[in-house]
């Protein structure tokens with residue numbers, strides 16, 4: 108699907124716990140942008156596969172499930188459905204399954220279409236994910252690639268989710284990094300023209316200052 112006619116799109120990609128959601132929510136307020144967390148949809152598909160005992164490695168079955176979920180959620184898009192509680196989508200078993208589901212090219216194709224459709228209906232939006240600036244919107248208005256050392260990201264997630272085991276969380280972060288970066292379809296890599304920010308040693312405020320300034324440089328207006 109072409110990107111023509113698209114309004115402002117801010118693309119924020121990067122690995123787990125790099126600070127995407129936190130900064131996207133803040134940018135969404137500052138610049139009056141509609142916000143989309145694309146990872147949530149991959150999590151919903153993985154969650155439903157687990158619920159129905161569908162093996163997540165089975166591309167045909169998972170793609171069929173994906174089609175079924177899209178058909179069933181015609182009035183409320185699978186992207187924005189609030190039917191799924193956050194704690195269910197962020198359970199350890201979903202963390203394990205999600206990167207396998209996200210490797211399936213046919214699933215990515217469908218989620219990509221949903222995201223493009225959604226964005227086409229917004230005047231301005233900020234979208235976080237793994238392939239927003241590379242595959243979904245290569246002509247996004249501004250692209251960011253946030254990252255940080257895995258140990259720092261794992262520690263942030265432990266604090267955020269009050270998770271008991273740092274080792275467990277670090278394992279999950281490293282495993283998902285590896286799976287997301289090495290897959291054939293739309294791997295997690297910075298877009299060539301993305302603004303890369305290593306947040307390891309930066310506070311949220313410092314990261315936001317950099318991002319805000321880049322957005323203003325690209326013509327986005329602060330919401331007063």
Ligand SMILES: Nc1ncnc2c1ncn2[C@@H]1O[C@H](COP(=O)(O)OP(=O)(O)O)[C@@H](O)[C@H]1O
Nearest residue numbers: 123124125126127128129263267306309310311
């Ligand atoms: N630069 C930062 N310094 C310290 N903590 C941060 C920073 N950025 C994000 N966090 C915290 O780390 C956790 C994960 O951030 P989040 O925005 O959910 O990451 P992502 O969306 O990339 O997975 C949150 O609790 C958030 O408050």
Ligand SMILES: Nc1ccn([C@@H]2O[C@H](COP(=O)(O)OP(=O)(O)O)[C@@H](O)[C@H]2O)c(=O)n1
Nearest residue numbers: 123124145146147149206209236237238283
């Ligand atoms: N645009 C996207 C978004 C997420 N994903 C997949 O979905 C998983 C969960 O994404 P998420 O954004 O909810 O994960 P966190 O960064 O919040 O931990 C990722 O590890 C990827 O495997 C993807 O492949 N492409």
